[in-house]
Amino acid sequence: QFVLAVAALAIACVQARPDSFDAAAETREYKSDLKEDGSYQYQYQTSNGIAGQEAGVGGYYASGSNAYYAPDGQLIQLTYTADENGFHPAGAHLPTPPPIPAAILKSLEYIRTHPHQESRQGQ
Numbered sequence: 074q075f076v077l078a079v080a081a082l083a084i085a086c087v088q089a090r091p092d093s094f095d096a097a098a099e100t101r102e103y104k105s106d107l108k109e110d111g112s113y114q115y116q117y118q119t120s121n122g123i124a125g126q127e128a129g130v131g132g133y134y135a136s137g138s139n140a141y142y143a144p145d146g147q148l149i150q151l152t153y154t155a156d157e158n159g160f161h162p163a164g165a166h167l168p169t170p171p172p173i174p175a176a177i178l179k180s181l182e183y184i185r186t187h188p189h190q191e192s193r194q195g196q
Contacts, residue, residue: 095121122148129155 098121105115111133116126127137134156143149143166151164 098123133157 098119100117101120102116102118104117105113107113111131112129113131114126114128116124118124121142123139123141125137125139127135129135129137134154136152136154138150138152140148140150147166149164149166151162151166153160153162155161
């Protein structure tokens with residue numbers, strides 16, 4: 074059992090240690106511009122495949138994108154906007170709601186095409 078405990082501890086330490094490729098990552102490119110009117114833009118890129126860019130007007134809106142590689146090697150790409158209506162991300166990796174069942178769609182269509190009696194009489 075002692076051997077199993079030591080082996081489990083060794084595996085946990087290896088998994089907890091950051092990947093040496095990521096740990097040695099360097100910033101390859103960084104540009105930033107802030108103007109007097111509050112508008113800004115920036116972009117960056119690292120040696121391990123992380124990249125991002127954003128432009129906007131501070132406190133009002135922004136749009137941008139980020140990209141990085143997940144631990145399984147999949148390229149994750151995210152684009153977004155942010156404005157008075159909130160943050161709106163988009164990316165293939167983000168979860169999506171399930172489709173609305175046909176029976177619910179049929180019910181909603183029925184409700185739309187058959188308004189309440191009060192609505193028909195103008196009340």
